[in-house]
Amino acid sequence: MITICGAGAFGTALAVSLAKNGPVILWARDADHAAEMRATRQNARRLAGVDLPENITLISGPLTAGDGACLLAIPMQKLDGFLAGFGASLDNRPLVACCKGVDLATGLGPTGLIDAACPTATAAILTGPSFARDIALGLPTALTLACADEGTGKALQSALTTPNLRLYRTIDTTGAELGGALKNVIAIACGAVIGAGLGESARAALMTRGFAEMNRLARALGAQPDTLAGLAGFGDLALTCTSDQSRNYRFGLSIGQGTDFDPSVTVEGAATARAVLARATAMKIDMPITHAVTALVNGELRVDQAMDMLLSRPLKEE
Ligand SMILES: NC(=O)C1=CN([C@@H]2O[C@H](COP(=O)(O)OP(=O)(O)OC[C@H]3O[C@@H](n4cnc5c(N)ncnc54)[C@H](OP(=O)(O)O)[C@@H]3O)[C@@H](O)[C@H]2O)C=CC1
């Protein structure tokens, strides 16, 4: 049976979709939250208005996952702590990261953290363009499932495909996780220019040059260009940079508009920008938009200053 750890919006949406295939266990870290969901058959805290089918079992406390795959829908900066606490009960099975980002403390992506904490598990990642609510409402969605072990990848692709969730497969975990991590950084930049009233043309430029810098880092780290051109990279960049359903984009909007943003909302791109900039600087890879976003989220530059910085760079070939 499939277990999903993390009863946030994404974990809950995946549970609802996977429940079309068979029974699912959804683990919440907070016992009261699990009890609330059992009583109401809804996740009012994270994905209000969506009914939870009866074949989703809601648990909390010690992890009693069976032998099947376990999906980790935990925010990136919390994944390491989660694995330190629960990794020992998740050995010898596929562990599918369902988070997007780079860990600030270690510079690792989700599969790297899984490999380090659970050496007997097989790490995989599920990523690509999808808003939790769309998946939960049964709207059509296509994602990338990346696993370095081809046999496990094929088994996961088949087990995690549902009537509304079509999975494409790759062995390129590096490309898949970098695509999902880096698009959030560019989405913050896009939100900021739209929020500051700098126009759609500026957004298109940021998306395009952002994609160039995503590719620059990903290739240097061994990713396949096709992965970045697919759902995990271009696909998710297109969705996240253009929709105000995206929290990263909305966070950028608030920076551009100079308004407050609820700090309890999950915004993966802010910490990821800092982590990626540190890595890129050490590798001497030019990532000007990530640099500008890091300065914005650190409060070191205003949007107009960040844009001046980008526009005044030396002219170059495309
Ligand atoms: N929402 C979406 O549309 C999509 C999200 N994702 C990715 O999914 C990941 C999770 O995001 P999402 O579900 O939206 O986030 P939410 O903010 O909706 O929920 C986060 C969940 O993580 C739990 N959590 C927080 N800290 C810990 C911890 N230390 N140990 C265990 N659980 C913890 C929270 O528990 P509690 O409620 O108790 O705080 C909550 O259930 C992110 O990386 C995101 O990029 C990917 C695609 C789509």
Ligand SMILES: O=C(CO)COP(=O)(O)O
């Ligand atoms: O990853 C997502 C869409 O694919 C969700 O984006 P946000 O985390 O910005 O809401």
